[in-house]
Structure formats: structure tokens, C-alpha cells
Amino acid sequence: MSIMTEEQARAILTKVVGMSKADECTAQLTGSIDGNVRFALNNVSTSGIVSNTELGVQVAYGKRVGTATINQFDDASLERVVRRAEDLAKLAPENPEFVPAVPKQTYRPSDTFSAATAAITPEYRAKVAADSIGACKSEKLVAAGFLQDGQSFVAFANSNGNFGYQRGTQLDYTCTVRTEDGRGSGWVGRNLQDSAAFSAGTDVRTGMRKAAASADARALEPGKYTVILEPAAAAGLIGFMMYFFGAREADEGRSFLSKKGGGNKLGEQVYDPRVNLYADPWAAGAAVMPWDGDGLPRERMDIIKDGKVANLNYTRYWAQKQGKKAVGTPGNLLMTGGTKSTADLIRGTEKGILVTRTWYIRMVDPQTVLLTGLTRDGTFYIENGQIKYPVKNFRFNESPVIMLNNIDELGKPVRVKGDEADFVMMLPPMKLRDFTFTSLSDAV
Helix, strand or coil: CCCCCHHHHHHHHHHHHHHCCCCEEEEEEEEEEEEEEEEECCEEEEEEEEEEEEEEEEEEECCEEEEEEECCCCHHHHHHHHHHHHHHHHHCCCCCCCCCCCCCCCCCCCCCCCHHHHCCCHHHHHHHHHHHHHHHHHCCEEEEEEEEEEEEEEEEEECCCCEEEEEEEEEEEEEEEEECCCCCEEEEEEEECCHHHCCHHHHHHHHHHHHHHCCCCECCCCEEEEEEECHHHHHHHHHHHHCCCEHHHHHCCCCCCECCCCCECCCCECCCCCCCEEECCCCCCCCCCCECCCCCECCCEEEEECCEECCCECCHHHHHHHCCCCCCCCCEEEECCCCCCHHHHHHCCCEEEEEEEEEEEEEEECCCCEEEEEEEEEEEEEECCEEEEEECEEEEEECHHHHCCCEEEECCCEEECCCCCCCEEEECCEEEEEEEEEEEECCC
16 A cells, blocks of 8 residues: 555545644655665675555644654554644644644646656566676676665645645666776766666666776876866755755855845845756656645746846745745756757867766855865866876865856756755756866775
């Protein structure tokens, strides 16, 4: 019963909300079936399927809130979880920032479900591992990777008459390829909603080429360089930056979007005019649920428009306090760009560095979003439009805010999911000037 139909979910939620004696009640059902296969040293190490369904109940007496969860759905269990939530609410202190449950809403469905992904079998996962391993073995390379696929549903209802139901699917694949002596490393990653667009045997070739080409890396002096960030490399920095688009943090002086003397930088030119970032739950190839965690409908919304800050994220409490309209928190991040591929940007570069991937990113200064991190899995020196040789990895100290003011050119956006962000992104490869590398790293 991990994936319930809309009718099954509605019946349970209606029953739960009707059982509550509190001032208000919100109930949410979530369920998933997730499969995976992991391989390393050219051998499968683990595989499995995990399924689960859970009911969460939140009730409020005035501003006192209690929450309880359960994964049994007989009437006695439903009664028990509701009473547990009510008992906890009666014991809880008042929440001064309490906001009542959302009223009845209308949600426009988004294309988050793929029948092909939902139908993935253990045999499919085994073939992904075999295709990845077999291709690497044939070239005397070593593969380590992970495939995770899943289908899920979410349904919720509250005592105000609101209800939502939708299904979704997702596939994540990563593979790190090393040379047998460990001196070369390459990486490839795919994040998709529809598995029909995925071929491990084709995609792994990217990691293989980079692994073979990255051996015998040379040391370059740290400093400021023109760089080409592949979309996966850019995702780590830009995804981190988006956590600082909260209106409250900006209004309270705790963000790079805070103005001296009070207020925020909404409407101000903060980035290069070519920077356009937006959210759209119905975006082709990057659709997300049409509501956020509070049940607020998401909208197509500009976040950065022609380099100006167009919108900030308001919680329901802060929107009410500031007299603003609260809309659903974005579930994806989409950036416009051009038509060129990473290879095209390389061909137009006189001197620079290609960065495949960034990782281990940490905050240095929240007021400027200065981040530090490392390159990995294939870093290369470019000269006269060609990759000349691999270079040792760098530690960088860079702010994505400054980075997005130093744009030379943007390529064609592709779907990625950064290590530092839990949302879907469509980002272009980026050619940037004056990217700051501070030291070398011997790791491959």
C-alpha cells in the first residue's frame, strides 16, 4: 500500500480530520517505493528496494501545536495518532509565530510522474550497473556508482476543506571512473524524472573520457583564472546561494540581500544583466509538485530578472507581518542561457580552466555568500580553444554573487541536481572571468 490512489488517500485523510477535536487539524500521507543499486571496484556491492507509507497529523489548540506520525492505517491506529497529536498540543507552549492552516486552494497539476520510471525493475538496475562496469572494464578503468530510482505520492487534507494529491517519479545516477593506478578520475551524473531519456552505457563514457584524460595532472599556480564551469559544477555554488533568498533574513540584516540601514535589495541590480533565474512548477523537463510544504500553491515566479532581485521567499508568518502575499516556496530553479555546449565554450576560450565538478562547499561569510570548496574528478587547462592537459585540483574561495557579475558567456541549460541543494535545477555551462583559486589539492 506504499502508493495509494487518490480515492484511498482521500478516504483516510477525511476520516482522520473528522476524528480530531482540536481547533484545526492537518493530515498528510506520503508513500514511496525506492530502488537502488550500488557498485564499486567494478563489482555490484549492494542493491535493494525500500517502500514506506506514513501519516502525519498536526493539530492546534489556539497557538499550541502538536504533531504525531504513524505507518498503520486501521481505525484504531488512526484514532491513536490523532489523540497523540492532541495530547502533545495541550502540553506545548504557545507558538508566537503560529499561522492557521491554509484555506481551501486550487492546484494546477504538474507533470511529475513517468510510467517508465515507476516501472523500473531489479533487472533494469542490474543492467545499469553492468553497462557501467562493462564499459569501464573494456578500457581498463574502474567504476564506482549509484543508481536510485523511485515513485512516490503525497496527499493532504485539513479542517478548512483543503485537499491535494499527486504522484511523482525520479531517477538519480552518478558514476565516478578512475584509472587503475588511481591517478585519473572522471565523473558523470544524471537527474531525471523520466528514465526513457537515460542510457548508462552512453552516459558513463563522459566519466571514462575524463578519467583517462586527467592522469598526470600538472600543478598550476593558484590565482584568478577564466573558468568554464560545467552545469554540475555551477550547481553547487548557485544552489548554496539560493538558501539566502529569505525575505526575513534580508529584512533583519542577516543576508547579502540586506541593505545598510534596514530593508532589503528587492528590485536592485545585484548581478550581471544576463542573469535570469526563475521558478516554474510546470517547466518541461523539470516539473515539481504544484504546492510547497505548507500547502501553498506554487507559481511561475521570477527570482532574478535581468540581474535585478525580483522576488524573495516569504514564510506565511513573515508575509503576514510585512503585509505581503505569501506564495508557495519554489521547488525548482531555472536559469536562462544561450545555445552553446560546454565544448563550444571551450573552443572560444584563449586561456582558461575547465571545472567538471565542485564539492565539499562550505560557508565563509554569509554577508557576501563567500564560499570555499574544491574541484574534483577532472580539471583541465584550456589554451587556444583546446584542452591542453589536466591540472591538479584547486581549493577555491568564491562568492556566487561575484561570480555572476563576472560572466563572459552562458551556454545551453541542462537539468542538474547539486550536492548542496535539494531542488531540481536547469543551469547552463558558464564561462566566467577572475574565478579565485587559493591553493592546490593533491586529491584527484
